[in-house]
Amino acid sequence: MASAEEGVRRGGETPLRRRGPALEQAILQAAAEELRESGYAGMTMDKVARRAATNKNTIYRRWPHRAALGVAAYRHLAEARIAVPDTGTLRGDALALLRQANATWSSPQGAVLRELLAAAGDDPRLLGLLREQAGGSAMDTAWLTLLSRAVARGEAPPEAVHPRVASLPVTLLRGEYTLRGTPSVSDTALTEIVDEVFLPLVRGRAPSPSRRDRTSRW
Template identity: 70%
Template structure:
């Protein structure tokens, strides 16, 4: 198909934008399963070679679309309580994962298989990476300053634990939404004991 808009050949950024918009439309309408290079090429008014020159496969294209739509802005709760801050962050993540946005993310993670590069790119605010992980670290540093947590608790692996467990609920159990009782269990039975254990162990135990 011609790579043209208004009679002119599209190149560079203009063509890439058209491809990404078309792929985003397919993802919204049909999910990851419906994302094919043929359909994206048809909607973008281009050919598959133009897409393959930019992305090696449909999953890489889907990840690019997802990364572009993922927001990097994450406000940090400050309730004065580590438990309440943790529950608020976990509830926000749960809300995103149970939305159509989260469904696309879960589909891309499954389609990416074990490819580390693609999985790394999917570490967005809702998935527990980037600014979202920074929000958890901020919550932990505030708890340390209040004397509510030992200094050793402000560690990236500790910060990533709650959302890692939340992801596991979605990816291994296939649930459409995680009940608030489970979120509370993650905080009360795993996250807070892990933090207190870090203090007792003097920082030993989480690499």
């Protein structure tokens, strides 16, 4: 008899022998497809199990509730598409990466994220998971990479390589969508985020008092 870890084909056919990462990827892909087709509100563990040709117990062992699976599925959907630009300048890189993020937010994939954010207002667990994801996402890593390159080129001080600095452009972009309710953000607004907020912040970063040589005060 096949174990629950192996999955079951539709129609009672021979069990799919998948374990570990292969099975997890199949479940995440099935959940991502459900998010695209039905949205978070329509995504159920039963539907995901049928699509992944496995059973609910197998899913629950990895993701204890629907919110956890929904966030994991969105991350699976989103992070595979991030490409870190390398234009040779921090401004060029920042605009290219922010435009990439904007294209995602204005796409059907972005609609999924906007629905997750809306649902989070009534689901504390979902809100907590989304906050955790925002703090360690591949997009934040991409922005930290841009900042590190800028430091190496002499365009920015080392203190600019900071998680809060890295997260600022996408946080402002998210605000355009969630607070203004707009279906897309103009390139003019993206340029303003980079030129009027992000770059001045990066160039103005300096060591905090706790990191300076305190003897310089005396």
